[in-house]
Amino acid sequence: MSDSLTDIIEAFQSVDAETRLMLLLDYAKNLPALPDRLSAARDEGLGRIEECMTPVFLFCEGENGHVRLFADVAEEAPTVKGFVSILVNAYDGADKPTIATIPDDLLQQLGLDGAIRMNRVVGLNAVLSRIKREAAAV
């Protein structure tokens, strides 16, 4: 796990459920926009994570031994957007071995498994495994 993810998990665990949702919303609002070249790729339908009900687009690129992460999530799905934003925040620019250590039970560790409806959990876990798989391949 990266140091920044450890910090994020600590922040989520130190607050009550309501504040945790506000933190998640902050992450949702702060997901960086895609660079133009990737917006164009998204508009062609590339990078889509099919398991997610709402459109989620993810791009992993190698850069000097590190992995750059870019993502785009619809405004109408702030819980998904917040979760993706946490991953981008914690792992954009990390090296491959570090990304491979993202815990599979991240939702639970963030204390969000109760707040995120069961019907979203699978989509979010799909995002997580996609990041690991693609990062390993770049």
Add this chain to the structure above:
Amino acid sequence: MADYAHPDVLVSTDWVNQNRGDTDNIRIVESNEDVLLYKQGHIPGAVEIDWINDLNHPVVRDYIEGQDFANLCSRHGIGNDTTVVFYGDKNNWWACYAFWIFLLNGHDVSKLKIMNGGSAKWKADGKPVTSDVPSYGEKPYTPGEKNPAIRAFIEDALEQSKAGKPLVDVRSPAEFSGERTHMPEYPQEGVLRGGHIPGAVNCPWARAVAEDGTFKSREELEAIYQGELGLKPGDDVVAYCRIGERSSHTWFVLTYLLGYDNVRNYDGSWTEYGNKVGVPIEKTYEPA
């Protein structure tokens, strides 16, 4: 909207914008699937009622009722004579569910409304949103007489099936045929067997919705439910889906927009029926 059987049950986004200041008599309620949407931005003055945190019973697979329901209304400043206007994400899918549970609990039906088009239309109209959470004083609320006629249980669904009366399955075609036991995105709410209640016809709920999120016209709806499915306004109809939320949308369409007066929502739906010991299913999917 005027052509619908009970047009008074719908209000437009313009109506809500003009009347949202009348907080003594009207409460705007947002109901969503995504738990952050309301916090992200909602109609100024709207409160949130959440299907899991507020409407589902915490222990029993059922809805809150009686004093618990009265307390929920009371703390949102909803009295027995308050007009409650529901809206939300996904073409008002969850808004219709909340509407149905309010009616089930006996709130005066003439004081229950759906904002046609939901959140999507409100935002597309460019109307104002805020993240401010309003607070209204508690209002006394006396638990109303329950309204069991709009709800079907598994026994009712079985009886409906045996009698050859209309059962409308509003899930996707792949769920109906038994190819899938769940929508691809919702496997956690899956069941052991795939298929449908014997004799049910399939009509995915969202077919009732136009591109802008509002309901289709009466003529278009009649072409689907009467023309294609062969239903008639006097029919005894039971609608179901996976957990009873999508079918509350179809229940709303048949009851209020087309004027069917004998429609029940089977909220146990496929997650109950498909797992039930000793009941027959029908499966039309055959692996290639």
